[in-house]
Amino acid sequence: MSGAVVSPQVRTRRLVVRGVLCVVYVFLIGLAFTLGKGHTIILDNKDAEDGSAKALESLSISVDGKDPIDLQAGERDMAKVRGQDHRVEVVVKDGPKVENRITIPLREDLVLLSIPRLVAGLKPAVVPFATKVEPPAADQGTSNAFTSPDPGAPAQPGAAPAAPGTPASPPAP
Amino acid sequence: MDKDKPVLSLQNISKDFYGNVVLADVSFDLKAGEIVALVGENGAGKTTLMRILFGMNVIRETGGHQGKILIDGEEVHFESPFDALDAGIGMCHQEFSLIPGFTTTENIVLNRESMRPSLLNDVFGDRMSVLDRADMRRRAVATIAKLGVHLDPDTLVSEMPVGHKQFTEIAREINREKTRILVLDEPTAVLTESEAEVLIKGLRVLAAHGIAIIFISHRLHEVVSVADRVVVLRDGVVVKDTPVQGVTVRDIASWMVGRQVAADRADEGERGFTEEILSVSHLWVDMPGETVRDMNFTVRKGEIFGIGGLAGQGKLGIPNGIMGLFPAGGEVKLRGRPVPLNAPREALEMGMAFVSEDRRGVGLLLEESLDWNIAFTAMQIQDKYLRKVLGGLFKIRDEAAMRTLTEGYIDILNIKCTSPKQKAMELSGGNQQKICLAKAFAIQPDLMFVSEPTRGIDIGAKRLVLDALHKYNRELGMTIVMVSSELEELRAICDRIAIVDEGRVTGILPPTAKLEAFGLLMTGERVSPAPESAYA
Amino acid sequence: MPSPHPSAAAAAGDNQDLIPQKSGVLRAARRIITDFGWPRVIIFIFLVALFVAAPAVGVRIDASLSDVFNRFGQNALFVLALVPMIQAGCGLNFGLSLGIIAGLLGATLSVQLGLHGMTGFLGAIVLAAPFSIAFGWLYGKLLNKVKGEEMTIAMYVGFAGVMFMCIMWLILPYTAPDMIWGYAGKGLRTTISVENYWIQILNNLLPVRIGQFFKFPTGEILFVVLAAYIMWLFMRTKTGTAMTAVGSNPDYARSSGISVDRMRTISVVLSTFLGAAGIIVYEQSFGFIQLYTAPLAMPFTAIAAILIGGASVKKASMVNVVVGAFLFQGLLTMTPSVINSWLQTDMSEVVRIVVSNGIIIYALTRKTKVTK
C-alpha cells in the first residue's frame, strides 16, 4: 500500500545493487574466513622424514617478526598465526640468516614447518601435520557473569542442560 | 472544468442487510465547489450510504449494493477505502483518526511525508528515505492556510483542544492533492459554537477552492447557514433534495421525521397515572459519547415513558447512569427512596432492571448458554435458581430450575434457538435481544429501563420485542422507561416521550404530538420559548 | 482492515445465523477434532505410539503406567490451580510460583515444628493457607490494577517473589537440623528430605499394587479427585458462576451487580492456595522440599499441561485439567524412557521444551478477545 511507483530504471538499478551486495556479502564471509583463519605451525628442527635435510644444531626462528624462539637440534615448538601467508626469519647459529615466506593451506589447522628444509631451500617446507585428536580438556567451571547463580539447573557435563521453563524432572520414586 | 457538471453522482443506490432494506433508490449529484448537507434521523441510511461510497468491506461482506457511483461522469467501483482516496474522496469520521503522539504536521501528512531518498533506498526500498521535515511543515502550513483556521503545526495532537483535532483531521484530507470531494460526518458535534463557526467559515473557503463537500450534521441551523443544498434521507429514501435558499430549520426538521404512518398505535386514549415511581433531578452521567449534563424528569407508576433524541445527546447515558454502569451524580429516587448511584447491585436490588443498548458488549454472555444469560442476574441478586448440596454446605446452580425458566421465556417470547443450552452468540440479533429482555423480566423488576431495544434487528423482530414490552406493561403493570433513537417506535408504545438534547431534557410530549414538534426538540431548537439557554 | 465503524460490523453480524446447518458423520468427526484441537490430537497419538513402541525398546508398560499415574497425582493440583484465574478472565497464572512459595513456607514450618505423618502433611497445608491467602490477596489486588497485562506482570511478580524468598530461605531463623546447612548452622538447604516426616504419605494410603512394577497411588489420586470435585462444586456455586461470568464478559457481570475486582481477587486467592497445596502434594510424593530457584519454572509446566488439555486463555474445565495433566505427564514420562532407549540419546529434554512451549504459544496466538 505504500504505493511506491518504481520506474524500470530504478528497479534495474536496485536489482543490480542488491545482487552486488549479496556477492559482496558472501565475499566478506570468505574474506573474514581466510584472513581470520587461525593456524598452528609446528616449528620442527628435526631431520626431515625423507632424510632430505639434517637438523640444525641451534637456531632462532621468528614468525611474522615476533619474538624469536631458540631451538636446538631435535626440538620442536609451536607458533599460532592468523591467515595464510607468513614471513619466517631463521637465524642459524654461526650460519646464515634465512628469510622466507611460507603459505599455509587454508584448510589445515595444524601444519609442520620443517626448518631444515626451509633453510635448505627445499620445497615444500610446510606439510600438514596429522594428529590424534587430543582428549578434550575437562570443561572449565566457567560461569557466565550474568547467570551465576543460574536459576535453571546447573549444567552437568554431557547431559542436556535444563532451561528455565522446564524444571528438572523429578526422578520417578 | 465545467462548473455545472457533477463531480460525483450517486444513481439509484440501494442496499439491504439480509432483507432489511436500509437504502432504496437513492440518487443525488454533487457539483464542484458545492456544499451538500445530508441530514436524516439515526438509521436513516446516511452512514451506510457513505460506506458504499467508500467501498468499505462491510458492504461487500454483506452482499454488495445496487446502483452506480459516477465520478466525473465515469462509473467507479471501489474495492477499499484506499481506492476512494485515490479517486479524490476524503472523509473525516466522527471518531478522530489521528495519532496522539504526533504533531499537527505529522498527522496532516501522515503516510504522505515528504522524503529525500537515502543511500539505503536501493538496498531496502523506499521506506529508507529520510523525512524532509522542513517540507512537511511547509505543506502543513499551506494546508492549514487553505482551511483558513489557526493551527500550530508543531503542537502534539494529544495536547490539542478537541476543535483543533477536528481541523487537523480535515486538513489531512485536503492535504491530498487529489482530494476534490470531502465527506464530513458530524464535524461540529464535538466543537464549541465558536469553533463550529470557524469550521463553517473554513468549509466555505474550501468550497471556493472548488472542493465539493458532503456535510452530515444534526445541527440544522448549521446546515442552513453553510449548505448550498440539503438532501434529506428518511428510512433509506431521499425525501427531499432542494437548495437551501429559503428553507428553514423547521422545514428540515419536519422532513426528517415526518412520517405518514401515524404510528400504528392502538388508541387507548390517555391513560391516567398518578403515583410517581421514579424521580430524577440534576442527574449527570459521564458516559463517553452520551454525556448527561443536567437531567430532570419523573416517571409515573405503570406508564411507559419514552426518551428520545439524536445520537450523542445523552439519552443513553440516563439508564446507564441510574443503573450504576457509568460514573454519575445528582439525585435519583425510586418510590421516594434515594437510589445509590455508581452501584449496580443496589440499583438492581431496589427493583430496577436494565436492558442495555450494547447487547453484545454488556447485555449478553456471548460464550455462555441461554439459561445462564437469563438466570444469572436473578441468581446473583435474588439467590434464585440455587440448590443445596452436601447437606447445605454448598449451594450450587439448580440447572433444572434454570432450564425450566429459560424454556418458559423461549416459549413466551418466541425465541428461536435449538435449546436452552445453546450459546448466546449463535442466535440472531432479534433473538439475542429477546434473551436480554428475558434476563430483565426474570428478576421481576418494578421498573425496567430498555435501551434501544430494536437496534440492529429486523422488522419482524422489532414488532415482537415491542409487543413483549407492551404486554409486560399492561399485564404485570411493569413500569418501563424506554430509550430509543426511533421516534416512531416511541410513539407507538409510550405514554409520554421526553426528548433529550445536549444532555438535558428539552421537552416532554405526548405521543400524539405533532412530528414537527419532536423534530425541533431533537435538533435543539426549543419549541416553547427557550428554557435556560442551551449553551450555558 | 478494521472498519472505523465497528458498530456496522456488529450490526451486520447480528443478522447472521452463525451455526451452519450442515450434518454428516465426517463433518461431525472433523468438528470433534477441531473442537479437541489438532495439537491435542497429535500429542495424544504420539503418546499412544510411545506406549505401543515401549515394549519393543524394552520399556515396561506397567512400570511406565505406574509412573504416569504417580506424576499425574503429583502435578494435577498445579494444573487445577490455574482454573479459577482462567475462568475469571485473569489469563494464565504465570505467577503460580507465589502459591508454591506459600506451600514451601507451610512445608518447612511443618518440618520445623516436627510434625509427622498425616498430621505433618495436613499441617503443612494448614500452615501454608494463611500465607497463600495473604499472597493471593495482594497479588490479586495488583492484577486488578493492571487488567489486560496480567500475564507478563504475573510472570515477573512470580520471579521476583521466588528470588526474594531465596534471600529469605538464607536468613529466616529455621533451626531444625534436617533442614539447615550443617556447616553454616543456618540457612535452609537446597533440597530437604521429608523422609522422616511425611514422605509418600498420600501415595502409600491404600495403594493398589499389581505385580512388581505397578503401584497405583490411591491416596494421592483420591486427594486430587477430591480437590477437583470441590473445585467443580465451587464453580457451580453463586460465586463460581459469577466468577465465570466475569471472565466471560466483565461488563455483563458488572451490569448484573457483580464486583468484578472482588471476583478476580477471589480467583487469584483460590489459585494461589491450590498452588500451595499442590507443592505439598508434590513434595510428599517426590520426597524432597526443593527450595530456592526451584519454583521458578513450575508454573510453565502446569500451564502447558492445562493448554494441552484443551483449555484456552479464557476457558478451562475439569476435563481440561485431567486430560491435560495426564497427557503432559504421560509425555514427560514416556519420551525419556522410550525415545532414549530407542535413539540411545537423551532427547526428552528437547521434546519437552518444544512441546510445552509450543502449546503455550499456540494458545497465546489464537484469536481470542483480549481480556479487558
Place this chain on the structure above:
Amino acid sequence: MSGKRSLGRFLRENAVILLFLIITILAIRPSGLSLVYIAQELITRLGRDSFLVLALLLPIYAGMGLNFGMTLGAMAGQFGLILAINYNVIGVDGLIFAALVSLPVSLLLGYVCGAVLNHAKGREMVTGYILAFFINGLYQFVVLYLMGSVIPVRSRTIVLSRGYGIRNTLNLDSVRLSLDNLLALKLGPFTFPIATFLVIAALCLFIIWFRKTKLGQDMRSVGFDMQVANSAGVPVDRTRIIAIIISTVLACIGQIIFLQNMGNMATYNAHDQTSFFAVAAILVGGASVKKANIPNVFIGVILLHGLFVVSPNAGQKLFGQAMIGEYFRQFIGYAVIAVSLVLYAWRARREADRLREGLRGGAGTPAMAEGGAK
C-alpha cells in the same frame, strides 16, 4: 510552591533511578571494592552490554513492548560463534565471520518472531518470552544433537566426548577480547575498549538516523495507534515484523560482542538471561513499555551493573553469604521489571480514565460540582 511540586514530580519520575543510586552507594562501603575497580568494571560492562540493550529500542518504538524475543538473536549469535570456533577463525575476523554467518539465521528467526507476535497483538511480551523458550528447544536440538552428527564439526575439541553435540562450555580464547583490545586506550588506571565503544556509537547514530526515515516514522505511528496507521495506509504488520527483525539482528551482534568480552560461553545457558538483563537495564534507565531513548540505555546499564558489581561482595560482608548478594541482584532485576510493568499498566489505565473525563465536556455545571462534592 511550583518548585516543590516539580521536585516531587522529578522524584516520582526518577524514583527507580534514585533508588538504584542510593542502594549502590550504600553498598559500596561494605563491599570493600575500590572506586577505581568499580569504575573499570562499569566501563567494561558498558562495552559488553550496551549493544544488547540498544537492540530493545526499535520494538518499543513500534509499540510492541519489550522484546523478550531478542533471545532468538542471541542464540543465532552463539551459533555463529560456534562456527567461528569450529573453523578456528580468530580475532576480530572471527567476530566478523560469526556475525556474517549468523545474520541470515537471525533474519529468519526475527521474521518468525515478528509473524508470531503479529498473531498475539496485545500480549507480545509474554508471547515473545515463551517463544524464546520454544526456539531454545530447537537451538538445543541443533547444537546438542545435530552438530557433530548431521552437521559436520571440524574441531573435535568442541564436541562432547560422546561424539556429537557441542560441549557445555566453549572456550572463546581465539576471539576473546579481540574487539575490546583492538583499540584499547589506557588512561590512568582505566582501560577503555574504544573499538567496542565505536561500534556502539555507530549503532546509536544508526538509530537516531533511522528515526528520521520513513520507516522509522511508520514505526512510531504504528506504535502510537495501529488502527489509525492502518487506515492511513501504513502496512502495520509488515512494519512490526521489520522492527522485530532489526531487533533480532542487533541482539545477534550484541551477543557476539557480549561473549567476546566474557571469553567463554555456556553453550546452552548463555542466552537464558540475555533478555532479562537487557530489559531490566533499559527499565532501570527510565524507559517504559512504550517509551525509551538512547540515554535510558546507558543510564540503565551503568545503574544496574553498578549494583551488580557491588552486591555480591556487600552481601558477603553484611550477611556472611555471597549468595545473598547474588540472589539480591536477581531479585532486583525481576522486581524492577515487574514494578515497571505494573506502573506502566496502571498509568495507562489512569490515562484512559483521564481521557474519558476529557469527554465529559461542559465542565463546571452545577450538577457536576454537586456530584463531585459527594
